[in-house]
Amino acid sequence: MQKYLSIKQEAYEANMQLPALGLVLFTFGNVSVVDRNEAVFAIKPSGVPYADLSPDKMVIVDYEGKVVEGNLRPSSDTKTHGVLYQHWEKIGSVVHTHSTYATSWAQSGLDIPIFGTTHADHNTMDIPCAPPMSDEMIQGDYEYQTGFQIMDCFKQRGLSYEEMEMILVGNHAPFTWGKNAAKAVYNSGVLEQVAKMALFTLQINHEAPRLKDALIKKHYERKHGSSAYYGQ
Amino acid sequence: MQKYLSIKQEAYEANMQLPALGLVLFTFGNVSVVDRNEAVFAIKPSGVPYADLSPDKMVIVDYEGKVVEGNLRPSSDTKTHGVLYQHWEKIGSVVHTHSTYATSWAQSGLDIPIFGTTHADHNTMDIPCAPPMSDEMIQGDYEYQTGFQIMDCFKQRGLSYEEMEMILVGNHAPFTWGKNAAKAVYNSGVLEQVAKMALFTLQINHEAPRLKDALIKKHYERKHGSSAYYGQ
Amino acid sequence: MQKYLSIKQEAYEANMQLPALGLVLFTFGNVSVVDRNEAVFAIKPSGVPYADLSPDKMVIVDYEGKVVEGNLRPSSDTKTHGVLYQHWEKIGSVVHTHSTYATSWAQSGLDIPIFGTTHADHNTMDIPCAPPMSDEMIQGDYEYQTGFQIMDCFKQRGLSYEEMEMILVGNHAPFTWGKNAAKAVYNSGVLEQVAKMALFTLQINHEAPRLKDALIKKHYERKHGSSAYYGQ
Amino acid sequence: MQKYLSIKQEAYEANMQLPALGLVLFTFGNVSVVDRNEAVFAIKPSGVPYADLSPDKMVIVDYEGKVVEGNLRPSSDTKTHGVLYQHWEKIGSVVHTHSTYATSWAQSGLDIPIFGTTHADHNTMDIPCAPPMSDEMIQGDYEYQTGFQIMDCFKQRGLSYEEMEMILVGNHAPFTWGKNAAKAVYNSGVLEQVAKMALFTLQINHEAPRLKDALIKKHYERKHGSSAYYGQ
Numbered sequence: 001m002q003k004y005l006s007i008k009q010e011a012y013e014a015n016m017q018l019p020a021l022g023l024v025l026f027t028f029g030n031v032s033v034v035d036r037n038e039a040v041f042a043i044k045p046s047g048v049p050y051a052d053l054s055p056d057k058m059v060i061v062d063y064e065g066k067v068v069e070g071n072l073r074p075s076s077d078t079k080t081h082g083v084l085y086q087h088w089e090k091i092g093s094v095v096h097t098h099s100t101y102a103t104s105w106a107q108s109g110l111d112i113p114i115f116g117t118t119h120a121d122h123n124t125m126d127i128p129c130a131p132p133m134s135d136e137m138i139q140g141d142y143e144y145q146t147g148f149q150i151m152d153c154f155k156q157r158g159l160s161y162e163e164m165e166m167i168l169v170g171n172h173a174p175f176t177w178g179k180n181a182a183k184a185v186y187n188s189g190v191l192e193q194v195a196k197m198a199l200f201t202l203q204i205n206h207e208a209p210r211l212k213d214a215l216i217k218k219h220y221e222r223k224h225g226s227s228a229y230y231g232q
Numbered sequence: 233m234q235k236y237l238s239i240k241q242e243a244y245e246a247n248m249q250l251p252a253l254g255l256v257l258f259t260f261g262n263v264s265v266v267d268r269n270e271a272v273f274a275i276k277p278s279g280v281p282y283a284d285l286s287p288d289k290m291v292i293v294d295y296e297g298k299v300v301e302g303n304l305r306p307s308s309d310t311k312t313h314g315v316l317y318q319h320w321e322k323i324g325s326v327v328h329t330h331s332t333y334a335t336s337w338a339q340s341g342l343d344i345p346i347f348g349t350t351h352a353d354h355n356t357m358d359i360p361c362a363p364p365m366s367d368e369m370i371q372g373d374y375e376y377q378t379g380f381q382i383m384d385c386f387k388q389r390g391l392s393y394e395e396m397e398m399i400l401v402g403n404h405a406p407f408t409w410g411k412n413a414a415k416a417v418y419n420s421g422v423l424e425q426v427a428k429m430a431l432f433t434l435q436i437n438h439e440a441p442r443l444k445d446a447l448i449k450k451h452y453e454r455k456h457g458s459s460a461y462y463g464q
Numbered sequence: 465m466q467k468y469l470s471i472k473q474e475a476y477e478a479n480m481q482l483p484a485l486g487l488v489l490f491t492f493g494n495v496s497v498v499d500r501n502e503a504v505f506a507i508k509p510s511g512v513p514y515a516d517l518s519p520d521k522m523v524i525v526d527y528e529g530k531v532v533e534g535n536l537r538p539s540s541d542t543k544t545h546g547v548l549y550q551h552w553e554k555i556g557s558v559v560h561t562h563s564t565y566a567t568s569w570a571q572s573g574l575d576i577p578i579f580g581t582t583h584a585d586h587n588t589m590d591i592p593c594a595p596p597m598s599d600e601m602i603q604g605d606y607e608y609q610t611g612f613q614i615m616d617c618f619k620q621r622g623l624s625y626e627e628m629e630m631i632l633v634g635n636h637a638p639f640t641w642g643k644n645a646a647k648a649v650y651n652s653g654v655l656e657q658v659a660k661m662a663l664f665t666l667q668i669n670h671e672a673p674r675l676k677d678a679l680i681k682k683h684y685e686r687k688h689g690s691s692a693y694y695g696q
Numbered sequence: 697m698q699k700y701l702s703i704k705q706e707a708y709e710a711n712m713q714l715p716a717l718g719l720v721l722f723t724f725g726n727v728s729v730v731d732r733n734e735a736v737f738a739i740k741p742s743g744v745p746y747a748d749l750s751p752d753k754m755v756i757v758d759y760e761g762k763v764v765e766g767n768l769r770p771s772s773d774t775k776t777h778g779v780l781y782q783h784w785e786k787i788g789s790v791v792h793t794h795s796t797y798a799t800s801w802a803q804s805g806l807d808i809p810i811f812g813t814t815h816a817d818h819n820t821m822d823i824p825c826a827p828p829m830s831d832e833m834i835q836g837d838y839e840y841q842t843g844f845q846i847m848d849c850f851k852q853r854g855l856s857y858e859e860m861e862m863i864l865v866g867n868h869a870p871f872t873w874g875k876n877a878a879k880a881v882y883n884s885g886v887l888e889q890v891a892k893m894a895l896f897t898l899q900i901n902h903e904a905p906r907l908k909d910a911l912i913k914k915h916y917e918r919k920h921g922s923s924a925y926y927g928q
């Protein structure tokens with residue numbers, strides 16, 4: 001249908017950014033873009049190589065993951081995206097990848113410590129790693145529950161999804177989001193770079209200290225404050 | 233001969249995927265494709281750079297490694313491929329590389345632990361590292377014995393070559409296989425990525441736990457169960 | 465204005481070298497070029513992707529960071545560049561990146577030890593890592609103070625900015641400079657490579673010794689001495 | 697002169713392989729090719745970027761490093777190449793790079809242990825790291841003495857330059873050689889890959905054992921024996 005053209009185009013272009021940024025191998029990633037008026041989102045079809053994608057191959061699904069338009073099967077992670085759209089009303093796009101360094105941190109089960117200003121320019125605290133799900137959640141509707149695992153982690157830590165636009169799911173991989181697909185993909189790229197540098201920082205100095213509070217606060221204001229001016 | 237055109241073309245295209253995926257330096261890798269009706273397989277010629285390959289340069293050999301068609305010498309690993317085709321009747325293609333991270337694990341002599349869902353989406357247990365061969369095996373028909381070393385490892389551990397389509401040969405390098413060349417090459421790419429992330433995971437957290445059983449089971453069913461739906 | 469064409473062109477070309485050399489992700493870096501006669505410098509506009517840059521988008525500012533020409537906002541690091549131009553009269557260009565390995569060293573808070581001749585061909589001592597700024601400096605005019613933090617580190621250690629053309633700012637990232645933009649960008653590339661090899665060197669041998677004095681002296685003379693002949 | 701056309705062309709093409717193989721940053725490397733009849737060799741000019749090279753820019757020098765033909769200054773490492781040609785009569789080409797991993801091993805001061813068959817296919821023992829030169833050698837004719845440092849290391853260890861075609865010079869970087877430029881450059885690529893995998897192997901398993909003797913012997917015969925058949 002014509003009315004979904006815009007989100008299909010945006011989702012297509014954003015999905016194509018993942019291999020361009022070196023964030024995916026084969027089909028290990030997906031981007032979705034929501035249309036809040038229609039309460040649907042466009043998402044990558046399952047198992048289709050990036051080289052074979054086109055805007056018309058994007059699948060339109062509702063927040064429950066039910067296909068509204070499209071002949072292909074939607075990404076197997078679709079229900080996780082749907083839960084996030086349903087509960088976090090201000091996000092416009094969700095990205096899931098298995099990017100090398102962010103996934104290694106997720107596999108390690110540890111938050112990514114805030115070691116420098118590259119991190120602080122985007123987030124003013126450690127990047128959270130949600131614990132693995134309970135056996136009950138896993139044996140249930142797995143991808144659906146993954147969405148709740150993400151939201152539960154944010155609730156327990158008192159995090160705002162508008163401030164912290166990324167998470168590691170323990171033993172699994174990262175998810176990021178944003179107001180639109182460009183921002184959500186950008187966040188995946190930032191997360192991968194921050195994850196890589198955090199590992200190297202620890203390798204150089206096991207006792208590397210977290211960023212001092214004054215610097216965290218400054219970088220937060222530089223970007224988000226009333227007189228924000230960050231951009232490089 | 234015309235009758236081998238199909239496997240020569242498939243072997244050629246699969247061999248060309250190895251440098252495209254960053255899995256080989258110089259000529260350090262080879263792919264073969266079997267024709268079960270003719271009981272022969274097509275394999276990369278020995279020492280020919282990838283840039284100089286063409287379908288007609290693929291060598292046709294029988295399961296003993298005897299050349300059936302072709303003017304070039306077959307890969308020095310040909311007998312290992314042959315043993316696998318002879319004994320594992322359902323595989324259609326074998327890949328051998330010296331890809332950086334998988335080979336480093338092989339050199340370390342350790343299995344690759346299952347640390348996350350990237351691994352679990354493809355294998356539900358650690359990726360095995362076969363021990364180095366006995367001196368007798370090495371001094372005998374070395375490449376032929378390498379095939380038996382692989383099969384012995386699978387037998388001793390009770391592994392199925394249809395479930396686990398990859399192995400590390402200790403002090404040497406990885407082998408992967410699959411129903412066709414596309415799947416066998418895909419497996420080499422997955423193995424390299426899993427090997428890379430397993431190293432980084434250990435560097436971040438020396439005590440990183442293996443994936444919990446419920447998650448392993450879920451990912452297995454997601455992909456292989458009666459209602460499989462995995463694909464991303 | 466026509467009179468700034470030359471530095472805008474030079475700044476544009478140097479900025480485009482940063483992604484070509486793999487030193488930046490997204491917009492995480494900037495190069496400026498000074499015109500000593502006019503007491504202004506050309507610098508990358510803030511937040512503009514490299515692919516969208518052109519010479520006419522470079523912003524002309526004075527040493528205080530005040531815009532003299534251009535419709536775009538100058539880089540958020542502009543005041544740091546300005547302080548260095550104002551106080552170090554012989555430098556013609558400044559580069560700031562968040563390149564992966566140099567930034568990891570900056571985050572670790574440690575100087576980069578002189579481990580080999582690659583380092584010694586360019587610097588005859590460890591590459592300094594300035595400590596993080598005091599809370600007072602951070603809460604003040606942050607980017608302006610970053611310039612003084614750099615100069616203070618050089619003063620306290622008795623370093624000459626004409627000899628040592630690079631520094632790590634603790635918890636932040638590197639700055640380099642040079643007589644012109646080509647040299648300043650070259651220095652950023654050298655720093656990243658030296659930072660990378662220093663990490664790997666320590667991983668191979670935690671006790672790797674610093675370069676012996678006679679070798680440091682030789683490499684210094686080879687390049688800077690009265691009969692310099694270095695170049696490869 | 698026309699009579700040097702052949703070695704200038706060969707040296708040019710081999711030098712261009714260094715950036716293509718990712719072995720050099722900027723101008724950090726050089727290849728030379730010898731003409732045994734004329735007792736001269738062609739070598740990269742000093743400080744000229746690879747993108748600006750052409751066959752006619754190669755410099756022709758004698759074994760003492762004296763320029764025989766060419767307007768440009770020869771590489772600053774020329775005398776090291778000359779010493780090797782003078783004393784090792786069967787080599788046709790010498791390569792020097794500061795490739796990342798091999799240089800990191802050189803900076804660590806350690807031999808590269810033989811951990812696997814990738815190594816054994818090319819060398820049947822650890823890759824030697826020559827100790828740093830004495831202060832007297834450094835203060836003398838430095839690049840000339842570097843050649844003797846290499847040869848002294850081979851003499852002390854009883855190594856043959858026809859068997860082991862590579863060395864690390866402690867605190868400095870690798871040198872490789874071969875019967876012609878293609879082989880010498882190939883050796884630099886092999887060395888970098890072996891160096892990289894040796895580091896990763898140690899990171900996975902600090903106690904990784906050296907390759908067993910039977911396997912070393914087999915790989916040696918596979919390649920060099922009377923019935924050699926290696927090539928992949």
